[in-house]
Amino acid sequence: MANSSISFEDFLPSMAEQLGPEGLMEELCKGFNLLMDPRKGVITFDSIKKNARAFGLEGLSDDELMGMIKEGDLDGDGALDMNEFCTLMVRLSPELLKGPQAAIDAVLNCFCN
Numbered sequence: 634m635a636n637s638s639i640s641f642e643d644f645l646p647s648m649a650e651q652l653g654p655e656g657l658m659e660e661l662c663k664g665f666n667l668l669m670d671p672r673k674g675v676i677t678f679d680s681i682k683k684n685a686r687a688f689g690l691e692g693l694s695d696d697e698l699m700g701m702i703k704e705g706d707l708d709g710d711g712a713l714d715m716n717e718f719c720t721l722m723v724r725l726s727p728e729l730l731k732g733p734q735a736a737i738d739a740v741l742n743c744f745c746n
């Protein structure tokens with residue numbers, strides 16, 4: 634990747650464009666599993682940094698990764714659970730999907746399958 638200044642806000646729409654909505658939801662589900670700390674079942678700064686490459690996020694700086702956690706951490710425990718991760722994804726790119734609730738439902742369905 635020649636463009637090292639890609640931001641997360643740019644990253645998700647470009648991924649959605651390549652994959653389509655259904656493919657994107659699958660990637661978000663896989664993404665959560667890849668990024669989370671398997672012992673804790675949540676995404677932490679350490680787990681996201683360790684696994685960023687698997688999710689295609691290696692272009693993001695520590696500050697951007699930490700920003701993702703802070704941005705999405707609704708209950709202030711310093712980590713992202715599945716709901717927080719999905720909510721963050723939807724908030725970052727609401728135009729990708731029909732609506733936040735539809736997106737969250739789709740992700741939850743994906744996890745339940």
Ligand SMILES: [Ca+2]
Pocket residue numbers: 705706707708709710711712713714717
């Ligand atoms: Ca949290």
